[in-house]
Amino acid sequence: MSVNEEETISLIVDGASFEVSLEAEMPLLWVLRDELGILGPKYGCGIAQCGACTVLIDGDAVRSCQVAAGDVWGPVTTIAALGLDGADHPLQTAWIKHQVAQCGYCQSGQILQAAALLEKDTSPTDSAIDAAMSSNLCRCGTYPRIRAAIHDAARSLRES
Amino acid sequence: MSKKSTTTRRSFLVGSAAVAGGVAFGIYAIARPAANPLLEGLAEDEAAITPFVKVASGGITLIVPRADSGQGIMSMQAHLIAEELDVDPQKVKLDPGQPHAAYVNTLIAANGLPFHPLDDGIVPKTVREMMATVARLSGAQFTGGSSSVADLQEKLRYAGAVARETLKLAASSQTGVPVKQLKTEDGSVVLPDGTSIPYTNLATQAARMDPVTDVKLRPPAEWRRLGKPFLRTDIVPKSTGTQTYGIDVTLPDMLFATVRANPGRGGGLGPYDASVAKTMRGVKGIVEVNDGLAVIADNTWRAFQAAEALEVDWPAPDYPATSAEMWKVLEAAHVSENRDSRLRDDGDVDQVMSEADIFAAEYRVPYLAHAPLEPLNATVLVTNQDVAIWTATQVPVSIKDAAVEITGVAGDAVTVHALPAGGSFGRRLDHDYVIQAIEIAKRFPGRPIKTIWSREEDFTHDFPRPLHLCRARGSVADGKVVAFDLDTISPSLGDSWFSRVFVVPPGPDTFLVWGAYDQPYEIPNYRVSGYKAPKLVPIGSWRSPGACSNAFFHESFLSELINVAGADQLEERLRLTKDPISRGVLEAIAEMSNWSGTDIGPGRGRGVAFCHSHHVPVAEVIDVTLTENGIRIDEVWIAADCGLVFDPVNAEAQLTGAAVWGLGHAMNCELTYENYAPVQTNFHAFEGMRLHQTPRFHTSLLEKSEKICGLGEPATAPAAPALANAIFAATGIRMREMPFNKHVDFA
Numbered sequence: 001m002s003v004n005e006e007e008t009i010s011l012i013v014d015g016a017s018f019e020v021s022l023e024a025e026m027p028l029l030w031v032l033r034d035e036l037g038i039l040g041p042k043y044g045c046g047i048a049q050c051g052a053c054t055v056l057i058d059g060d061a062v063r064s065c066q067v068a069a070g071d072v073w074g075p076v077t078t079i080a081a082l083g084l085d086g087a088d089h090p091l092q093t094a095w096i097k098h099q100v101a102q103c104g105y106c107q108s109g110q111i112l113q114a115a116a117l118l119e120k121d122t123s124p125t126d127s128a129i130d131a132a133m134s135s136n137l138c139r140c141g142t143y144p145r146i147r148a149a150i151h152d153a154a155r156s157l158r159e160s
Numbered sequence: 161m162s163k164k165s166t167t168t169r170r171s172f173l174v175g176s177a178a179v180a181g182g183v184a185f186g187i188y189a190i191a192r193p194a195a196n197p198l199l200e201g202l203a204e205d206e207a208a209i210t211p212f213v214k215v216a217s218g219g220i221t222l223i224v225p226r227a228d229s230g231q232g233i234m235s236m237q238a239h240l241i242a243e244e245l246d247v248d249p250q251k252v253k254l255d256p257g258q259p260h261a262a263y264v265n266t267l268i269a270a271n272g273l274p275f276h277p278l279d280d281g282i283v284p285k286t287v288r289e290m291m292a293t294v295a296r297l298s299g300a301q302f303t304g305g306s307s308s309v310a311d312l313q314e315k316l317r318y319a320g321a322v323a324r325e326t327l328k329l330a331a332s333s334q335t336g337v338p339v340k341q342l343k344t345e346d347g348s349v350v351l352p353d354g355t356s357i358p359y360t361n362l363a364t365q366a367a368r369m370d371p372v373t374d375v376k377l378r379p380p381a382e383w384r385r386l387g388k389p390f391l392r393t394d395i396v397p398k399s400t401g402t403q404t405y406g407i408d409v410t411l412p413d414m415l416f417a418t419v420r421a422n423p424g425r426g427g428g429l430g431p432y433d434a435s436v437a438k439t440m441r442g443v444k445g446i447v448e449v450n451d452g453l454a455v456i457a458d459n460t461w462r463a464f465q466a467a468e469a470l471e472v473d474w475p476a477p478d479y480p481a482t483s484a485e486m487w488k489v490l491e492a493a494h495v496s497e498n499r500d501s502r503l504r505d506d507g508d509v510d511q512v513m514s515e516a517d518i519f520a521a522e523y524r525v526p527y528l529a530h531a532p533l534e535p536l537n538a539t540v541l542v543t544n545q546d547v548a549i550w551t552a553t554q555v556p557v558s559i560k561d562a563a564v565e566i567t568g569v570a571g572d573a574v575t576v577h578a579l580p581a582g583g584s585f586g587r588r589l590d591h592d593y594v595i596q597a598i599e600i601a602k603r604f605p606g607r608p609i610k611t612i613w614s615r616e617e618d619f620t621h622d623f624p625r626p627l628h629l630c631r632a633r634g635s636v637a638d639g640k641v642v643a644f645d646l647d648t649i650s651p652s653l654g655d656s657w658f659s660r661v662f663v664v665p666p667g668p669d670t671f672l673v674w675g676a677y678d679q680p681y682e683i684p685n686y687r688v689s690g691y692k693a694p695k696l697v698p699i700g701s702w703r704s705p706g707a708c709s710n711a712f713f714h715e716s717f718l719s720e721l722i723n724v725a726g727a728d729q730l731e732e733r734l735r736l737t738k739d740p741i742s743r744g745v746l747e748a749i750a751e752m753s754n755w756s757g758t759d760i761g762p763g764r765g766r767g768v769a770f771c772h773s774h775h776v777p778v779a780e781v782i783d784v785t786l787t788e789n790g791i792r793i794d795e796v797w798i799a800a801d802c803g804l805v806f807d808p809v810n811a812e813a814q815l816t817g818a819a820v821w822g823l824g825h826a827m828n829c830e831l832t833y834e835n836y837a838p839v840q841t842n843f844h845a846f847e848g849m850r851l852h853q854t855p856r857f858h859t860s861l862l863e864k865s866e867k868i869c870g871l872g873e874p875a876t877a878p879a880a881p882a883l884a885n886a887i888f889a890a891t892g893i894r895m896r897e898m899p900f901n902k903h904v905d906f907a
Contacts, residue, residue: 023441026459026461026462027461029461030459030460030461033460034416034459034460034461035459037410039404039408039410040401042405042407042533042534042582043407043460043535043612044533044534044535044615044843045615045842045843046464046614046615046842047615047842047843047844049842049843049844049847050533050843052533078401079400079401080401080402082401083400088399088400092399092400095395095399096391096395096396096399099391099392099395099809099810099813100395100399101230101392101394101395101398101399102230102231102232102813102817103228103229103230103398103532103533103534103580103581103582103583103584104230104394104397104398104399104403104580104582105230105405105532105533105534105582105583106533107398107399108401111399111401129851130851130852131852133851134850134851134852135850136851137533137843137847137848137850138533138851139531139532139533139583139585139821139848140230140583140817140820140821141816141817141818141819141820141821141824141849141854142813142817143820143849143850143851143854144816144854144856144857145813146851147851147854
């Protein structure tokens with residue numbers, strides 16, 4: 001068991017630099033939540049099946065429960081830093097306008113997953129949204145509004 | 161505050177209970193409602209005008225005691241008070257309050273009574289009112305049964321109105337302007353010259369006054385907020401990642417714990433070896449808890465790792481090891497001595513069927529997990545004097561009682577900080593996870609401990625929806641359904657759940673037959689019987705308990721009989737239904753979906769189902785298409801009548817969310833038991849519905865019913881049978897067992 005192997009790990013999270021000394025195999029999720037107090041990414045399954053822990057690394061949406069702290073390859077963005085210049089991201093504005101959230105627990109992950117999608121595809125079709133978003137689970141069943149909010153945000157991003 | 165004013169305020173609350181539908185049987189001690197818990201420890205500049213409204217010079221707080229698990233009830237409660245109080249719900253503080261008799265749910269106990277929901281005769285009415293008294297006496301502060309809106313809507317509007325009129329009186333006594341000339345707007349009393357006095361400036365004055373209890377509620381036509389689209393108070397924090405859930409609670413010097421309990425529930429702890437786990441990094445302790453072991457560490461992940469390293473020889477629990485054996489128990493339980501109820505027995509089923517061709521079918525639904533996305537957790541701080549608990553719960557009083565029992569502190573030394581839940585679906589109607597967290601924290605006095613279950617622990621230690629067997633027989637004549645006889649067989653959810661959180665009520669277990677015996681159909685020979693199987697795995701209340709299984713049985717079998725009769729699915733349902741509200745819902749779904757039968761073209765099919773659950777009639781029509789990848793659900797129409805709708809935006813979300821819940825689990829999910837534990841331990845094996853399977857929804861709320869009801873659950877029940885009926889129309893394959901993906905593929 002390699003639980004006592006410790007490394008000093010440097011991370012950039014939401015624009016701030018951190019150095020932590022811990023096991024390199026500790027999942028990024030738990031480094032963020034329990035070591036750095038960054039609570040936007042949520043624990044839901046621990047095996048990359050729900051998407052509640054989604055963060056962006058170098059712009060890619062990844063499951064932070066499956067990225068070892070020692071393997072983080074770029075700056076990490078959580079929901080806290082998604083907004084542009086202190087304002088809500090167009091996705092967040094759309095999420096609010098459509099009142100997507102019910103329990104809300106999955107929604108930070110949903111929004112970050114959608115942000116990665118809109119980076120690559122500014123006019124996603126329903127099937128592109130389905131393909132990009134189907135690995136993010138919502139137990140409350142907010143999916144119809146997730147679809148509507150992504151279309152809406154894509155429109156405002158195109159127009160801006 | 162003077163003693164006199166306290167006494168008067170307490171007597172005011174009698175009026176409040178009367179408004180809430182509380183009945184007075186002339187027994188003062190029972191009818192008298194609880195005191196106002198907010199009156200304790202008020203400062204000079206704070207006024208607790210009712211148990212729901214606190215005005216201080218520093219701000220306004222609304223007490224919103226029902227737990228929000230995503231259904232939007234926190235915002236709903238705030239808007240109900242705000243409608244009369246004239247405050248902006250986004251600008252005031254919302255506080256769930258403490259467990260207290262002032263916040264009992266006077267309706268939920270009445271919902272389980274064995275009367276037809278449409279029967280408002282003298283006996284059902286009287287017994288329902290008696291149950292309100294029972295609820296008050298027992299301090300039942302549940303959130304559940306889609307009961308919050310029905311239970312609270314008048315109480316909260318009244319609380320808002322009392323507070324508003326009291327603040328106006330305070331303003332009048334401060335300014336000399338007669339009350340009649342005062343208006344209220346956005347948290348202020350407005351004088352005739354346009355001067356605004358913020359409520360917060362009137363707190364000191366209001367605290368010295370007796371509440372004005374002679375108030376009239378605004379009629380719906382004068383509502384300023386309710387009934388129109390508005391923003392739920394939790395939408396912004398939940399869209400920006402700033403909502404604090406129980407799992408996010410962070411306290412100084414806090415440790416993290418997790419539990420590894422016997423996968424066979426109730427089997428207890430056996431011999432174990434914690435030697436490896438004990439030495440692992442960050443581990444601060446390993447303690448025995450009810451049914452298992454807990455690891456306490458300096459980080460959740462380290463606690464998880466150490467919990468996995470525990471070696472335990474788990475004793476077997478007192479139920480069979482496998483699903484196959486459990487089904488045999490249910491089959492064997494279908495004998496007359498196990499008959500628990502026959503709450504519907506119209507005409508003479510036996511006589512009619514002795515002279516006709518009998519059509520028979522058997523249906524099965526499996527165990528299902530709740531699996532709220534936020535894993536169960538609670539943070540607890542135990543000291544010598546008191547206990548503080550941070551968690552999401554639907555049963556705060558049970559938690560308070562558990563803390564007293566486990567730690568020995570007095571009830572008033574227990575503080576429950578109720579947090580919004582990351583989902584529940586009925587799971588947080590149990591408090592087993594909090595009991596464990598208290599047991600753990602008790603071993604570390606003075607140190608806050610956050611106990612989090614792993615997802616695997618959550619699946620393994622759910623109190624699942626019970627497996628449920630149905631045997632149905634019926635007959636048709638002249639193109640009509642003439643006899644319908646449905647037997648439903650399951651372990652008793654009432655016995656299992658109530659024994660953990662309340663007391664097992666006398667009488668039949670209505671959960672066994674909810675969604676079947678209580679339907680508005682008037683089939684001439686119509687019988688529904690509940691059979692109580694022996695207890696197996698401990699089971700729990702799962703979104704629309706009883707109805708979520710029974711509507712599948714009832715509406716599938718009714719559709720089968722209608723097909724045998726050769727009648728139209730919707731026309732025959734309408735012919736069998738006299739209740740005007742239910743007819744309105746069926747007529748609406750026909751119009752919305754442009755109904756012309758179940759044949760909608762080659763490779764496609766349409767199904768309808770109807771269920772009266774939680775006092776709300778709901779009809780759903782579903783269209784499916786066969787694709788090369790399997791069956792795709794294209795469209796879902798939902799019509800329902802829950803009476804007046806306070807929040808149309810959230811109401812639509814509850815209808816569609818409940819239907820997604822019903823569909824996803826019917827299509828894709830089951831818990832199967834091997835070696836006493838569920839085989840499915842995470843979302844890879846239990847997905848519910850995902851976005852790519854989600855259809856388009858079209859909803860309509862009719863608002864014709866005089867009963868104002870909640871919508872968290874009702875749209876779940878008809879979803880599965882509507883889909884089963886659509887699949888039959890498209891493929892000729894009849895779904896008689898969930899999950900449907902055992903029999904057909906879905907795209």
